[in-house]
Amino acid sequence: MIPMSNTILDVKNLRTTFYTHMGEVQAVRGISFEVNQGDVLGIVGESGSGKSVTAMSIMGLVDEPGRVSGGSILFMGQELTKLSDAEMNEYRGKEISMIFQDPMTSLNPVYTIGNQLIEVIRRHTDLDKDQAHARAIELLQMVGIPEPEIRIKNYPHQFSGGMRQRAMIAMAISCSPKILIADEPTTALDVTIQAQILDLMVRLKNQLHSSIILITHDLGVVSEVCNKVNVMYGGMLMEKASVFELFDSPQHPYTLGLLKSIPRDVTGERKRLVPIEGTPPDLLKPPSGCPFSPRCPYAMGICVREAAPLYTLSDTHSASCWLHHKGAPVVEGFVQVEEESVHE
Amino acid sequence: MSDEKRTPLLSVRNLTKYFHTSTPTGPGIIAAVDGIDFDIYKGETFGLVGESGCGKTTTGRTIARLYTPTDGSILFDGVDLATLSQRELRPFRKRIQMIFQDPYASLNTRMTITDIVAEGMKVHNIASGDEMQERVYQMLERVGLKREHASRYPHEFSGGQRQRIGIARSLAVDPEMIICDEPISALDVSIQAQVVNMLEDLQKEYGLTYLFIAHDLSMVRHISDRIGVMYLGKMAEIAGSDELYMNPLHPYTKSLLSSIPIANPHKKVSDTRIMLKGDIGSPINPKPGCRFAPRCRYVQERCGFETPLLREIRPDHFCACHFCETIKD
Secondary structure, three states: OOOHHHEEEEEEEEEEEEEEOOEEEEEEEEEEEEEEOOOEEEEEOOOOOOHHHHHHHHHOOOOOOEEEEEEEEEEOOEEOOOOOHHHHHOOEOOOEEEEOOOHHHHOOOOOOHHHHHHHHHHHHOOOOHHHHHHHHHHHHHHOOOOOHHHHOOOOHHHOOHHHHHHHHHHHHOOOOOOEEEEEOOOOOOOHHHHHHHHHHHHHHHHHHOOEEEEEEOOHHHHHHHOOEEEEEEOOEEEEEEEHHHHHHOOOOHHHHHHHHOOOOOOOOOOOOOOOOOOOOOOOOOOOOOOOOHHHOOOOOHHHHHOOOOOEEOOOOOEEOOHHHEOOOOOOOOOOOEOOOOOOO | OOHHHHOEEEEEEEEEEEEEEEEOOEEEEEEEEEEEEEEEEOOOEEEEEOOOOOOHHHHHHHHOOOOOOOEEEEEEOOEEHHHOOHHHHHHHHHHEEEEOOOOOOOOOOOOOHHHHHHHHHHHOOOOOHHHHHHHHHHHHHHOOOOHHHHHOOHHHOOHHHHHHHHHHHHHOOOOOEEEEEOOOOOOOHHHHHHHHHHHHHHHHHHOOEEEEEEOOHHHHHHHOOEEEEEEOOEEEEEEEHHHHHHOOOOHHHHHHHHOOOOOOOOOOHHHOOOOOOOOOOOOEOOOOOOOOHHHOOOOOHHHHOOOOOOEEEEOOEEEOOOOOOOOOO
């Protein structure tokens, strides 16, 4: 077992709900996971799966009409869900920072890159103006921006997409955060630039001894950089696994479906893709029971009535699917276990 | 494949599309597409890949004559579309259809699905009245939607369903060729495979020819018979899709392919990746020489002043690099 002191973030039974005029949207419905030091945790899911809302909940950035409606988020022993906005500001951007999909909309177009970087540095440290300026140049250098002394005076529009994302990363790591949350950081970028950015993120993580939560829909990116993966669907966790367990022996029909629906080996023989039929659930009217049951080829009666508990399959692998129940019909590739894990 | 496949349905020669722009130093020219050649054979899928700004979308739109080319010819079934007037183009607009990337922007929100799917049939006098309505139902059912969807509006559908509506619209006029401009990039992973499989089935059923424009290289390889790789307005390489992925010749193709993250943690590409330095350059006022030269690790003096031509290096494998025969990995 991993010693507890290693755990940086401990999310327990997190629920985040948006109280809209159309009704309650339960974007995240009771998920639990841990991030240990050095982890690159991938959170995989489709639009509406709750992966971004999970990130926003950790950052304390869920806006009206939404709020964290249950569960706890322990960051190095500190409960984040109970903090006021002012108290949360001491963590946000310093201990936990975030980069977003579209660097153009997360940078302010009327301030220079240097201004924005210096603002973050001075907000969280005691450095004076000159020291902060020097630190900003150092950070731009760290993220691989050429001629940082000149580039620091540029405005965001003078940067290319890849350079903007580098600048965002510079901002995010300026206070050596314990956790960097990256929400689809490379989705807007070209594949050669994506490779550069992912490489940079992992390198900086090792250099700063921090951890990464990488939110993505791209299973290729996950297999490339993550050591463990959470698969989300309809606001719930379907499967948690180490990256090898997930790709070698997926234990949830949704994960299996995702892996079959993408061309997996670019050099191998071309097989017809096997799509997941149907469409993702409407979270205003989530299906009862397992959210994936309406699309699941193995769905049983109980799946529609009740969501499955999280079955522990190994120290690092668990899946929420009734097929793991010892009384379920045997499906090839799926393991059955005696005990289910504690699941609030 | 049959011999019929070797008849080019579309022959693009020296296709060029410039846009005018202004730069801090005066007027400039964006060489979005700068003299490219390729053929698309009847019944095949030709994939066009490249990074943003490489000109792949402009190429598709120019072939569909949504843009008037600056230079070059677009021979479709023997007729040069590049010089035709709008009136003369009409019959070809029926024969060449387009599917767009954004299923939200490409359907008129104020038209019902029937209106959207039937519009082309009306314009081209293919059907009217009950016959037209019946054909709309047929098309919707063919793309996996239901009859009762016909009277609804686009906002009632998900992204994947809207893309199906877009496909039904293009099929309704019985086209020979469909230009698919990133048709799946806006869709969720689980939905992408649904649409890709449907496009493959429709191709077999109606003998369609596809120009498939995309940046998802693993999906392009899956769907395409042959692939063209573009870089900054130029064609870098053309080859059969298996040949291209197994034996890429152009340094750009090599690094592009080595950058695709593969969904297999045992085969991390970071071990073998050829990391490209810097960003894609600017297509404004391009200088002579190879466009890829500033990022190429094999660059030599000649690359700086002499633009490489697309040459047939192996049978059916074309590459625009002065040194591709001598480059060793």
